[in-house]
Amino acid sequence: MSAGAARETADAAKERLRLWLRLLKLSRMIEGDLRERLRSEHETTLPRFDVMAALYRAEAGMKMSQLSGALRVSNGNITGIVDRLVADGMVVRAQVEGDRRAMLVRLTKRGREVFAALAAEHENWVDGLLAEVGPEEARALSGTLKRIADHLEEGAAG
């Protein structure tokens, strides 16, 4: 590699590192803000919110293994969160027809109502935090981030 090409490669690596550090910083800032609001305004946590969000999307319910696959959190944590949601009347466990060993978890009617209200508020918070980003720019940025994530997923699978 020529000296010029080597410098370009090094510069590109620096730019990508800076991009990662900026991405991480922004993500942590927003996540910290949302975590704090969930705690102070709803006495709830981000992992619990994530579990409810996954179950809300899967109306028919999910196996615990599907739930942990969707959330990429340790199974132990998810079990504890689901236990607590069951105790709070937000989630029920039910046996899968024809497979006695498999259990499904799904939101109760009340769980769906509570999550829907929380999700609407969460959307408002995010809207406020990112108010400075216009809808067109938000769409373009989303597209770029998705492209990068898709590429990473292909790399991980390949």
Added chain:
Amino acid sequence: MSAGAARETADAAKERLRLWLRLLKLSRMIEGDLRERLRSEHETTLPRFDVMAALYRAEAGMKMSQLSGALRVSNGNITGIVDRLVADGMVVRAQVEGDRRAMLVRLTKRGREVFAALAAEHENWVDGLLAEVGPEEARALSGTLKRIADHLEEGAAG
């Protein structure tokens, strides 16, 4: 608000929510990958890497309060990580001149060497993960993410 304006507002909120979810997903994917490589290739953790990075930048050392301010992690965690780094010979504690109660922590010569090697590898990992993003695009994206973060910080301070 007219029906059309209300729909535009709702659409903008959806775009911002999607942007946040994409940002979070990408950030978690990259963070998970880096965490795993630090663990499997260097038997170390991301919080420990972050503490060393902050101390590497502050050559003269930092007070524990400055360190936790810079990292926004609970003091308890940082104390444990610093204790471990001291035990491993990577960090030393020293009293601040003229302030007997304040202690500085700083990297040892060996700590600086170890971190410099790790940081170079970390930069290579990030460069590989984001290889798909050209340097120009990386610079533009960094600028946008910084603008959003700066705006959030102003909002938090104001």
